[in-house]
Amino acid sequence: MTLDDALAALKSHVEEGRAEGMAAYHKQTREVLGIPNPALNDLTKSWRQTLTVEERVALADQLWQSDIFEARIAAAKLLTQARLRPDAAAWALIQSWVPDFDSWAIADHVCMAGQKRLVADPSRVDAVEGWTQSDHMWTRRAALVVTLPWTKQNNPKSDDLAIRDRVLGWAASYVEDHEWFIQKAVAWWLRDLSKHDPDRTRAFLDAHGEKMKAFARKEAGKHLT
Structure with missing residues (x-):
């Protein structure tokens, strides 16, 4: 499938009058076509079923690279799959996109693809740790969003707990960063963790909660009794 074929398929799902509202909501300056997310899901699912891994990465x-809003989301969805073999090229491509992040919707879709690659090979968390030192706010935020699977295990193994504690260490280094999206990401990680590991969440809030923004501290403890 060529890029022209893919863009033509995307544009066939444009809903008239939708683009302007989407651009405003997502604060986009790049081109927005006006395609609803269910249509993107259906289209990328069909591509995943018909293209090889190599073709999907390409x-x-x-x-x-087209820099169209929905095309970037479709790119992420093409690589969002637990069983993707071989996946080294997909992981490399996902990492190459991170410095381009400039809005939450695109970033979160790419991070969902990244989550699958980290779960497939947890040693890749080593690379993600480097993101926490970036001058680029969206890259720092992505380090927490892409590691969200480690908030969700009910019966984590020792290696999972080590990653959980490692990421909590990153979050601790973020609490004095008062950028809204960073505070929100810390709260998101803790809120999800609290459903499965309330003790670690409480310990974090006891140690660092006073340094967090009030809204983030409240959201982080939302599910704690």
């Missing part, structure tokens, strides 16, 4: 790269 198409995802081209879609990303």
